[in-house]
Amino acid sequence: MKLAPTLPAVRKIRYIIFLKDVLILALTTFGGPQVHLAMFLDRLVTKRRYFTEEELMELTALCQLLPGPTSTQTITALGYKIGGPNLAYVTLLVWCLPAVLIMTAAAIGFSYVEAHNGSLAFMRFVQPMAVGFLVVAGYRIGRKVIHNQTGLVLALLAALAAYVFRSPFMTPVAIAIGGLTTSFAYRKHEKMTHQPMNVHWANFLLWFGVLVVAAVVGALSQSLPVRLFENFYRNGSLVFGGGQVLTPILYNEFVAFKHYLSREEFLSGLGLVQAVPGPVFSFASYIGALAMRNEGLNGQLLGSLVATVGIFLPGTFLIFFVYRFWGQLKRYRPVRASLEGINAVSTGLTAASAIVLFEPMAPHWPFVAVVAGTILLLEFTKLPPYLLILGGLGLGVVL
Structure with missing residues (x-):
């Protein structure tokens, strides 16, 4: 039986x-x-x-x-x-691991080729394609989230500020101003009855504690792995809107400000991550590995690890924290209203990043043609992004 x-x-x-x-x-x-x-x-x-x-x-x-x-x-x-x-x-690990492994392997492969005087010329068409992806992403995000003149003005001001002041500190300031601006227009949102808030603070304190400890230890020790973890943890705590919005933040901090990798390496990775399944935030694993290339293979693996944990951990802490009282929180109109400004500013940051990355390509008509062709193919065909990237890689190898 x-x-x-x-x-x-x-x-x-x-x-x-x-x-x-x-x-x-x-x-x-x-x-x-x-x-x-x-x-x-x-x-x-x-x-x-x-x-x-x-x-x-x-x-x-x-x-x-x-x-x-x-x-x-x-x-x-x-x-x-x-x-x-x-x-x-465990779900988080299973979801992230394939993309993280692929992007880490790509970073190690690129650094190996460069260290042995090899050429990454086969990636040259992927780089302008990455700009095309960014333009389309910004346009699609803007079309969904900008519904009025206030949103348009916030997006334009954010783009201008990010273009002129290319500092990683510009992002959190712009996002905070955008969210605060539209939160005052909460009256146009439907009023809901409030319920008593039952908040468990453990995960919030854990999120904030890790942020503070990483910043202090990184400043005192000047350890590159600790500073990398703090950089990615801070960025993961500030970015709204997904991987496309993360791009300008990472570019400002790790290319323009700290010079951990070149613009060409950044664009190659940005293009490659479009052809990888899973979360676009796995781009952080690629940057972390390249940031520690001077420490050898073990250093690159460590760089990928701290970047990956740093970028994904804050969002995990915050979703665990907010999930328990989401039913009460969403009833507050200023909370819902602030999202409009945050999304508008994120669109402006994405537009500024696309302009900054496109500028050096503007004098070279083949790159301009690739950017334009990528935009048209994404908008007017149903070709999946990974096929476009594989086509760009193939064209780079042949030519």
């Missing part, structure tokens, strides 16, 4: 199936948060019925309000909803 499986055994089997689905998504989901959301809906809602569509969309809305990688926070929150914090952390 067969015994029915116990409840813990059933849960374990369910968790394993869920993680297998997450791995499939990590290996097959290309593009930004919008594409990721469509894939989440198809596999996790329509096929598996882990959640309802309303539950998934509400979690996505919550993650859009928070700094950090939107799709990564969403799938982590889904893991939390099914199995609590432990399953959430």
